[in-house]
Amino acid sequence: MGEQRERTFIMVKPDGVQRGLVGTIIERFEKKGFKLVALKFVWPSEELLQKHYSDLSSRPFFPGLVKYMSSGPVVPMVWEGLNVVKTARQMLGATNPADSQPGTIRGDLCIQVGRNILHGSDSVESAKKEIDLWFTEKEVVGWTPAAENWVYE
Ligand code: DAT
Numbered sequence: 001m002g003e004q005r006e007r008t009f010i011m012v013k014p015d016g017v018q019r020g021l022v023g024t025i026i027e028r029f030e031k032k033g034f035k036l037v038a039l040k041f042v043w044p045s046e047e048l049l050q051k052h053y054s055d056l057s058s059r060p061f062f063p064g065l066v067k068y069m070s071s072g073p074v075v076p077m078v079w080e081g082l083n084v085v086k087t088a089r090q091m092l093g094a095t096n097p098a099d100s101q102p103g104t105i106r107g108d109l110c111i112q113v114g115r116n117i118l119h120g121s122d123s124v125e126s127a128k129k130e131i132d133l134w135f136t137e138k139e140v141v142g143w144t145p146a147a148e149n150w151v152y153e
């Protein structure tokens with residue numbers, strides 16, 4: 001059971017919110033069988049986003065990325081489950097939607113890298129960092145879904 005407790009940080013970006021894709025994105029993870037353990041609706045500050053994307057601060061697209069990400073409300077979430085970090089990345093599809101396979105969220109729902117509708121942690125380590133940045137300990141809720149024994153053997 002322990003390995004099912006891996007967590008990842010998923011966030012609907014401002015374009016995903018503006019385009020009315022919040023429900024569709026949540027539905028992908030719910031239908032897969034992952035467990036939602038935290039969610040909020042916030043308009044993030046540039047300061048928070050600079051921290052969130054600190055690894056990319058030297059990249060030429062960084063100022064534009066922070067501006068886009070702080071241009072409206074976003075929906076940060078924490079999802080839990082077996083191998084959820086890697087599986088969620090596969091569900092998102094490649095960073096650049098031009099390379100995302102059809103059937104992935106980005107492959108189905110967006111076109112350009114600068115408007116790729118959602119974020120997903122790239123490792124267990126960065127997931128921990130991102131969850132701590134966006135949520136307090138109390139905001140991440142431990143619970144047991146009624147269907148858990150039908151999702152895991
Ligand atoms: P990912 O979001 O798939 O983890 P990343 O961490 O390398 O990708 O980059 C973070 C975001 O920055 C990405 O979702 C979109 C933007 N981005 C990445 N590469 C870019 C580029 N070459 N031009 C413009 N935006 C880019």
Ligand code: MG
Binds near residue numbers: 120121122
């Ligand atoms: Mg990344």
